[in-house]
Structure formats: C-alpha cells, structure tokens
Amino acid sequence: MPGPAPVPARETLDAFEAAKGFMPRDEGLALYAAAVEAGALGLPLLEVGSYCGRSTLLLADAARRTGTVAVTVDHHRGSEEQQPGWEYHDPEVVDPELGVMDTLPTFRRTLFRAGLEDRVIALVGRSPRAAEVWGRPLGMVFVDGGHTDEHANGDYEGWAPHIAQRGLLVIHDVFPDPADGGQAPYRIHRRALASGAFEETSVTRSLRVLRRIGHGI
Template identity: 45%
Template sequence: MIPDLPGNIDDIKGFLADDEAAALYRHAAEASQCGPVLEIGSYCGKSTIYLGLACRQNNATVFALDHHRGSEEHQFGEYFHDPALYDSGEGLMDTFREFRRNIREANLDDTVVPVVAGSEATANQWQTPLAMVFIDGGHSLDAALTDYRCWTAHLMRGGILAIHDLFEDAHAGGQAPFAIYRMALASGLFADLGRVNTLGLLRRL
C-alpha cells in the first residue's frame, strides 16, 4: 500500500505497469534516505509521482529531467503519438503542461524539481551525487547510450540504477534499453537486483 497515492493515478498518461510502479516506489524509498533521485524521461509524471511520494517520506528530492518534446515514438505520425499532447501552433509535442498539473494535484511541488532540458547538456554541468537514477528516456540507441554514459557516473556507491522497457524480443519492444541494461551487467560496476516486468534494477558497487 502506497500512502497518499492520488485517486486518479490510473488515469495519468504513462506506460508504467503497477508492479513496476511499486518496485520504483520501494527502491526510491530506500535510496532517498541517502540522497536525491533523478528520473530521465518524465513524460506526464506518472512514474514521477511514485518516486516523489517515496522521496517525500525522507525529505528528499526528485529531479525530473525531460525536454518534454516527446521521444521518437511520440512524434506526429508515430505509433505512440497522443494528439492531446501535441501543440499544433508550434508543430511540436509538449508534455510539460500535463506534467506540471499532475505533480501539483499530487501535492509534490515541494518534492519534485523539473529540469526541462536535454540529458547530455544537463549531465555536463551536474555536480550532485545521486542515490538513484531511473532511465526511461528516448528509446533510440543513441539516446539510451547517452543517458547511461552521462548519468551512471553521478550515481553514488550503493545507489540504485533502474532501467525501464527491457525487451529481449525485438518484436515485443525496442532494444536500446535492454542493450544498456546488458552493458551495466557486464561492466562489473553493478550488482543485479533482478527484474520486475520490464524494469531492471541494479545497485552500484
């Protein structure tokens, strides 16, 4: 049972299964006793809410990093495109308004710090050690590799690395998240904490 979970959580746009959400909450509740959590790829804030509720217990912070222009699969004409999140005047996706509304309604404005920027540009200036990094950003190989290489260096020892959307079968989903998950396992820097559905969990050694 997750305390203070908004009654509308199932209506918030997102791609997080219930068992994955519970695992994120559990690991963030543990990790945030040691420091802040970084989420890469917040979309409309569904996963951010689970992370935020966990961090709020420890007076910790979630940095929610997303340019809010949508991943490759969210663009106009693509399979996961949502017309309700498309700014026709700009000709661009814009998930930030929806994200802010969902975070505000969950009473997490004092816990969640939005970072509206690209992953690499932000990482280049980052100074704060992180207790947990959740990678759920762009699913191209380029984007996934950038997220992994830029942010694992900021993860403190004992910290949690979580990677979403792991599919061994290319017919079931994109392969980039699974590729960086295998890289992490092969690096010798992480202990395998197992998987929950399509969520991979590792601990920095």
C-alpha cells in the same frame, strides 16, 4: 527476513493510475520500492524521461517519505515513438500554437493535483547537456528516456557515473526478446552489468533495478 515492500500513499497511487503514461502498476510499485530504498541514502532521486509525470509521482512520494527530492530531466517534446504518425502519439499534448509536442503543462498539472510539486525539481532540456553540468552524487537514476541507442547510451554515460556507491540504477523497457520491444534499454542494462559496477537486485517485467557496487562504469 525483509518486511513488506513499501507502497505509496493511496492518493499518490490513485493519481498514478489516472495520469497519462505507459508504466503498469506492478512496475510502478517496484519503482517506488527502489526509490524508497535509494532515498534512504539522503541523496536526490533522478529520472530521465518524465512524459506527463506518471512515474514522477512515485519518485516524488518516495522523496517526501525519505526527506529528499526528485529531479526530472526531459525536453518535453516527446520521444521518437510519440511524434505525429507514430503509435504512441497523443494529440492532446501538442502545443496548439506551435504544432509540436509539449508535455510540460500536463506534467505540471499532474504534480500539482497530487500535491507533490514541492518534492520535484524539473530540468527542461536534453539529458546529456544536463548531465554535463550536474555536480553531485545521486541516490538513484531511473532511465526511461529515448529508446534509440544514441539516447539510451547518452543517458547511461551521462548519469551512471553520478550514482553513489550502493545507489540504484533503474532501467525501464528492458526487453531481452526483440519481438517484445526495442533493444536499446536492454543493451545498456547488459552494459551496466558487464562493467562490474552494478549488480541486479530485482526484475519486474521490463523494469530492472541494479545496485552500484564498483567504480568502473
């Protein structure tokens, strides 16, 4: 019988609650448990779409706990729904000189204040370009980037092949009902299952955890 799910350090959870971002606590705890499981493989944990570092805190804590590292991939210019005039726009993360979104300074402050900078390697740039030059297996890929089909498929196609056997693919904002949210993450979730390379291991609201069990992506 499995024991209780691992939980992050109290200070990490406090920092998670205080950080800018959209992930609720129960999904965060599920993400953390997946990251600890994947971290036991001794391979990096990779996140696509970091925003201001809310979920990154959990991956960094899990990396510290398991002796690995968290890698984040984000251009830090904000996704579609975070641009001016859209629902999730936050003027506090607009560069005052350039007038464009720049979440990188807030992201770095979030990690620094939590004492977790040493467990994170931040790649600043577009996900497909980073995936093209990435050259080693990953214990986990957490997809939480742009929610258009172009971006979601690009993240899946770029990073899923790097997941080691028994490694985890975690997808956020999976909404089977279109009334609840955009469908691109749901479509890559279905695509991953249909490939035969992944089996689903847990569901927490919109967070889906899949384990790699095959070679076809």
